[in-house]
Amino acid sequence: xxxxxxxxxxxxxxxxxxxxxxxxxxxxxxxxxxxxxxxxxxxxxxxxxxxxxxxxxxxxxxxxxxxxxxxxxxxxxxxxxxxxxxxxxxxxxxxxxxxxxxxxxxxxxxxxxxxxxxxxxxxxxxxxxxxxxxxxxxxxxxxxxxxxxxxxxxxxxxxxxxxxxxxxxxxxxxxxxxxxxxxxxxxxxxxxxxxxxxxxxxxxxxxxxxxxxxxxxxxxxxxxxxxxxxxxxxxxxxxxxxxxxxxxxxxxxxxxxxxx
Amino acid sequence: xxxxxxxxxxxxxxxxxxxxxxxxxxxxxxxxxxxxxxxxxxxxxxxxxxxxxxxxxxxxxxxxxxxxxxxxxxxxxxxxxxxxxxxxxxxxxxxxxxxxxxxxxxxxxxxxxxxxxxxxxxxxxxxxxxxxxxxxxxxxxxxxxxxxxxxxxxxxxxxxxxxxxxxxxxxxxxxxxxxxxxxxxxxxxxxxxxxxxxxxxxxxxxxxxxxxxxxxxxxxxxxxxxxxxxxxxxxxxxxxxxxxxxxxxxxxxxxxxxxxxxxxxxxxxxxxxxxxxxxxxxxxxxxxxxxxxxxxxxxxxxxxxxxxxxxxxxxxxxxxxxxxxx
Numbered sequence: 001x002x003x004x005x006x007x008x009x010x011x012x013x014x015x016x017x018x019x020x021x022x023x024x025x026x027x028x029x030x031x032x033x034x035x036x037x038x039x040x041x042x043x044x045x046x047x048x049x050x051x052x053x054x055x056x057x058x059x060x061x062x063x064x065x066x067x068x069x070x071x072x073x074x075x076x077x078x079x080x081x082x083x084x085x086x087x088x089x090x091x092x093x094x095x096x097x098x099x100x101x102x103x104x105x106x107x108x109x110x111x112x113x114x115x116x117x118x119x120x121x122x123x124x125x126x127x128x129x130x131x132x133x134x135x136x137x138x139x140x141x142x143x144x145x146x147x148x149x150x151x152x153x154x155x156x157x158x159x160x161x162x163x164x165x166x167x168x169x170x171x172x173x174x175x176x177x178x179x180x181x182x183x184x185x186x187x188x189x190x191x192x193x194x195x196x197x198x199x200x201x202x203x204x205x206x207x208x209x210x211x212x213x214x215x216x217x218x219x220x221x222x223x224x225x226x227x228x229x230x231x232x233x234x235x236x237x238x239x240x241x242x243x244x245x246x247x248x249x250x251x252x253x254x255x256x257x258x259x260x
Numbered sequence: 261x262x263x264x265x266x267x268x269x270x271x272x273x274x275x276x277x278x279x280x281x282x283x284x285x286x287x288x289x290x291x292x293x294x295x296x297x298x299x300x301x302x303x304x305x306x307x308x309x310x311x312x313x314x315x316x317x318x319x320x321x322x323x324x325x326x327x328x329x330x331x332x333x334x335x336x337x338x339x340x341x342x343x344x345x346x347x348x349x350x351x352x353x354x355x356x357x358x359x360x361x362x363x364x365x366x367x368x369x370x371x372x373x374x375x376x377x378x379x380x381x382x383x384x385x386x387x388x389x390x391x392x393x394x395x396x397x398x399x400x401x402x403x404x405x406x407x408x409x410x411x412x413x414x415x416x417x418x419x420x421x422x423x424x425x426x427x428x429x430x431x432x433x434x435x436x437x438x439x440x441x442x443x444x445x446x447x448x449x450x451x452x453x454x455x456x457x458x459x460x461x462x463x464x465x466x467x468x469x470x471x472x473x474x475x476x477x478x479x480x481x482x483x484x485x486x487x488x489x490x491x492x493x494x495x496x497x498x499x500x501x502x503x504x505x506x507x508x509x510x511x512x513x514x515x516x517x518x519x520x521x522x523x524x525x526x527x528x529x530x531x532x533x534x535x536x537x538x539x540x541x542x543x544x545x546x547x548x549x550x551x552x553x554x555x556x557x558x559x560x561x562x563x564x565x566x567x568x569x570x571x572x573x574x575x576x577x578x579x580x581x582x583x584x585x586x
Contacts, residue, residue: 039360040341116430123441124398124429207402207428218333219403220569221340221360 042224047231050224059213064232066209070126070198071236074133075190082138082190083183086145087175096146107139111197115204129201129209136197137190144186148179184248191240195233210236291324292492297335297347298327299477302522304533305450305540307514308370310521312503321495327521336480340364345485346496351475351560352408352569354579359570363483366580368497369552370504371476373469375543376409379433379453380464381443387464389417389471398429398442405476406446409468412563416471437461450539458532469543474563475556475580476543483578490584497584501549508544511537550585 012018024044030036031043038046054060089096115132122128152175160170202211210229217225298306309325312318318325328335335347336354340362354366378397380386386395392414399406407426414421429436433445433452438459445452453465468474479500481493507514515537519525525533557576564570 037341037361039337039357039362116432119430120432120435120439120441124427205401205428205430205432207426212402212428215401215403219356221333221337221357221362223360 039221039223042227046224047227050222051228051231054213054225054228060228060232063208063210063213063229064236067195067198067202067211067233068236070129070201070209071133071194071240073126073130074197075137075194075240077130078134078137078194079141079187079190081134082141082186083145086142087149089142090146090149103139103142106135111136111200115200119201119204124205124207128205129198132201133194133197136193136200140189140193141183141186144182145179148182149175151182152178180251184244184252187244187248188241191244192237195237195240199233290322291319292322293326294323294346294496295326295328295344297332297338297344298329299332299335299348299350301329302327304515304518304522304525304537306521307511307518307537307540308500308503308507308544310503310518311506311514312499314517314520315502315506317499317502318496321499323492323495323499336362336364339480339482339485342482342484345489345492346479346481348477349480350405350477351557351580352405352564354475354480355561355564355570355574358574358579359564359572364480365483365486365578366475366478366552367481367486367493367584368479368500368550369475369546369585370478370500370550371543372546372553373543374405374409374412374472374474374476374556375449375540376405376468377447377449377453378410378413378466378468379437379445379447379456380466381437382462382464384443384464386444386466389413389466390419392417392444392466393419393423395444396425396427396442397444397446398427398433398436399446400431400433401428402426405448408474408560408563408567410446411567412472412474412559413466413468415563415566434459437463450536450543454532454535454539458529458535472559473553473556474560475552478550478552486581494584494586497550498586501586504544504549507537508541511541548585550582552580552582552585 028044031038031041034041042050051060085099089099111132115128118131119128122131156174156178157170160174165173198209199211199214202209203215210232214226214229217223217229296309298309300306306327309327313325332347332349332353335344336349336357338344339347339349340357348370349364349366351366354364357364378386378389378392384391384395386392397410399410401407410426411421414424427442429442429445433442433447434455436442437445437452437456438461447453449465449467449469453463456463479496481496486493511534515530515534518537554576557580561570561573561576565573
């Protein structure tokens with residue numbers, strides 16, 4: 001009975017959309033009947049009005065573009081370094097032994113603790129935010145690169161060696177394709193984490209970006225504006241995740257075919 | 261029930277530190293437990309509170325204070341929501357909060373003058389606000405008392421904020437100045453300039469209070485608390501006024517008392533800490549302790565509208581009161 005009900009529910013079209021509408025309705029009802037003041041819990045309509053207002057006057061777009069720029073640059077820097085270092089670690093156990101303590105220790109430091117230091121060292125401009133983003137993206141991509149490269153079956157190396165493939169050919173024809181599925185897993189995590197990195201940087205020295213908008217809303221007790229900034233961050237993270245997933249599907253068509 | 265649950269989540273962080281203490285004390289005596297959000301970390305500048313507690317002024321009024329060093333905006337929101345009766349907050353926070361419908365009321369002026377300074381390297385020869393034109397100024401962010409103070413100073417000089425470049429550097433003014441990343445920074449008169457001088461840096465200082473009178477830090481309450489418990493509001497004001505008077509009269513004693521409340525205070529340079537305390541005292545001195553200057557409120561109201569932080573002037577008759585000043 002229960003299994004049948006589950007199957008019936010899963011067949012309902014637009015289940016995700018219905019879930020969002022139900023969530024908004026519940027939020028609206030709580031805001032309406034809980035008696036909470038709007039500066040504690042604004043109604044969805046208040047947030048919508050704030051969204052429209054900040055969209056019309058250009059504030060939202062301006063700050064979103066700033067944050068998006070930091071996130072994209074941070075991801076580029078973080079992913080590039082992580083894949084290069086990850087590949088080197090995967091190929092050299094000695095290097096891994098030397099660098100591992102530093103890499104693991106770097107992950108034990110909360111990024112919020114070192115963000116103010118990075119701002120002092122690099123100034124309050126975009127550079128510090130990009131670096132914070134890159135640092136937060138670095139580790140998951142690095143780990144997945146190492147795992148991905150090491151997961152290549154040794155038989156395939158033997159095959160490549162038997163046909164006298166060069167190191168470049170092994171890298172491009174074997175290691176990269178073989179490591180990509182795992183690497184994309186790291187990229188997906190990195191895409192969402194990079195948004196957090198940008199916000200941490202913006203919260204340390206707020207001047208522009210969605211982190212600043214969030215802080216401004218808090219400073220002005222404009223909770224609706226805080227919600228708008230938070231939702232934009234969610235959309236950014238989901239958008240980036242979706243782009244990575246889309247690229248993954250495009251790149252890994254061969255994997256889907258081979259699974260058929 | 262639902263309201264309580266959500267507010268419980270909001271106040272959880274603030275409450276955790278004092279929960280166990282509350283349970284013990286409630287059974288022990290009849291003192292009213294008051295959790296007081298301070299807006300900043302434990303600091304010698306809170307000496308009047310420590311003195312008033314230590315000398316029993318709050319206890320005489322039937323109050324036991326539990327210091328809560330959380331963010332200023334959180335304290336204001338909890339008072340506005342009726343969850344806490346009091347918080348320490350700056351005057352602009354009251355107007356910003358009231359503009360968003362929070363029924364908070366400023367009941368006691370602790371600082372009589374706005375304690376923000378512009379600190380600059382001597383070679384820039386900045387002697388008056390007009391000298392700031394065209395300069396790059398580092399400040400924690402485009403929010404808070406530092407931002408308000410700088411804007412007030414710029415408006416007082418007759419030029420707009422666009423005539424300077426404001427650079428958000430986080431709460432790293434001393435480090436940014438010392439590293440020569442910013443040779444003009446905004447900070448508290450009783451903190452950054454003193455710390456920089458103690459580290460051997462020569463600095464010029466422009467005090468906002470020398471050019472414009474603005475309302476500053478004090479005790480806020482809510483319309484509900486004022487209506488339902490006016491005696492409590494009055495008691496709070498009386499106790500704090502005694503603490504301020506005693507601290508002003510004997511700063512050495514206040515320092516000694518503060519050692520118990522401020523962790524690591526004893527490890528910090530005594531001369532610097534005394535200078536911080538004595539500079540703070542300059543900002544607390546008043547003909548009548550706790551009294552709010554209506555002109556300072558009007559100036560702040562006008563400034564926030566000019567800065568477009570509030571859409572229109574706030575009704576000041578509801579924003580502050582001198583009714584409870586002893």
